[in-house]
Amino acid sequence: MAKGDCTDAGGDCWITRFPDQAPAGPNRAFERRLMQDFIAILSARLVGAFERLGFDPKWARAQPADRPDLADFQCNGAMPAAKSVGEVPRAVAERIVADLAEDPDLAEANCAGPGFINLRLSDAALTRRAEQIAADSRAGASYVAVPRRIIIDYGGPNVAKPMHVGHLRATIIGDAAKRLFRFRGDEVWGDAHFGDWGFQMGLLIAALAEERPDLPFFDPALRDEYPVESPITLEDLERLYPLAAARAKEDSASRDKARRATAELQNGHPGYRALWAQMAAVSRTAQKREFGALGVEFDFWYGESDADPYIPEMIEDLAHKGLLVEDQGARIIRVVRAEDKRELPPLLVVSSEGSAMYGTTDLATIVQRSRTIDPDLVLYFVDARQSDHFEQVFRASDLAGYLQRDQLEHIGFGTMNGPDGKPFKTRAGGVMKLHDLISQAVDKAQARLDEAGIGEDFSPAERADIAHKVAIAAIKFADLQAVRTTNYVFDLDQFMSFEGRTGPYLLYAAVRIRSMLRKLRESGNESGPIILSDPRERALVLRLDAFDAALRSAYDKRMPHFLCEHAFTLAQAFSAFYANCPILEAPADLRASRARLAEVTLRQLLLTLDLLGIEAPERM
């Protein structure tokens, strides 16, 4: 259950709590029947009409109208249906419209243009749906038909490096997906999958061995009794890694040394193992803090190293199945297929040095997950540039009979660029640390709050909390709003402009509703039956109804931007309503109705934001 759902007792959720009409317990069949949005309802009616008239019902789909001046919903299916049987589109549309004529939910059904079917809902139907959403703790959201067991692999921090802006997308998008899949009813595990077992560890070990050979880890006489307190600090790691990586790139001798150290670590060198454990711990502590600042938690804080115990057996198994091939001193699996347009390189399982590569650990992680969780699906939220790598691993898994190809999905995404359109860099030209980025955003938020004189009478702690929430909302919303697969421009000033389509706008919208409902409560007002008396109220209810479609799109396509779109259009619809429909001064019945509309809007908005990983303050 999502955190901001407001169904649990406690917290300041009184405003949004409603008695749930559904029976207690997970009676999903009941809820599914209850919770149909208009797209589902109207599509079902259209399917009936198409079938009665002898047309393929696959075209019978309702969708929100492109022309709100003409309709609430439309169906374009008469045109392709007519085409398939060689009839006149307009005539087909007219027959379908005639079939729908008696529907009591429709105030209007007619055809327009070459064969569009326009549907206008009756106020009664709209009011009924509004009450239904208002009475639902999930604000009108449906569940998936068949829940699945799903592992979501995201974040992917590297032990050797501090988290930087490159990790932002993987973390934010993956976390939003985790929340969404869980909310829709799947059983979901999020795994950070730390990069803690590859060449980067060998690089660090080799670099340390050179810089501080006196450390006990490098004493061959010593077998245990290594220091309990880490002599290595986070600063050491951050300083050493770039140096070592740069040197290995140019100097093949130091690269070979690091590769040997990698292999020795993996083969059980006691000193290296002890050193590794301390570096991993130091780094993990720091990274948990970074994730914490972003409000991101994992169910598993596993790393590549956790797959290590599965590797020997896996290699044996692969060899036994005849998949492993010796090639240039390495052991590989060939994954090419006849239909490939371009030759896919083989998956490297054992390097010529005898070490595990990242393909090895990824494949072994599949074995591990298959044994421990037995998931129906594993989603990898990793940069699109690694698509070839995942294709190799997934094919290898399929060939070896671990998880099937269709149980594994790489959800790639574009890179985050700077305002110049090139990969994001600091002014000095380096990679910006996540920590610095967040601090910058918080400072900017704080400055803007001061400037606007917001929360002058709040405690410093609350002000700091608000600034942090505004900063995180700005960063996350900007990221999630961009279509996942494309690159986007990271422009903090724009995200922090506090105007228009931004996270802060949404927080503001939510806070404003909260504040108004607080006032209503203080003056003893209750919410009551919904009455649609103004076009803005009608438009707002249509937006509320569109929530489930946004959830389904975001879920099916693994594209959180549909949720952003929904949050924004909902907030916009509410703002228009708010600006034009007075509540406190309205007559009693309208006041009660509008209070209920405000309550349900708030609940749905907070829910949507929560699914995006965005938390709104109580006031600001």
Next chain:
RNA sequence: GACCCCGUAGCUCAACUGGAUAGAGCAUCCGCCUUCUAAGCGGACGGUUGCAGGUUCGAACCCUGCCGGGGUCGCCA
């Protein structure tokens, strides 16, 4: 070179996968605060959807060819 992604208003991005008049937000301009938080609302301006063909009732979307940008192409992750 081969193979993927992208090219839409001055800028940043949408467009429910082939449908109507291509939509938002910035920016610019014009109205709204003695009225529930103006981080807001209403309106205006802004387009040969990179270019050229093709497919059909209909194309930003599908096919072909160019032009431009990004990415990937076995012992890094």
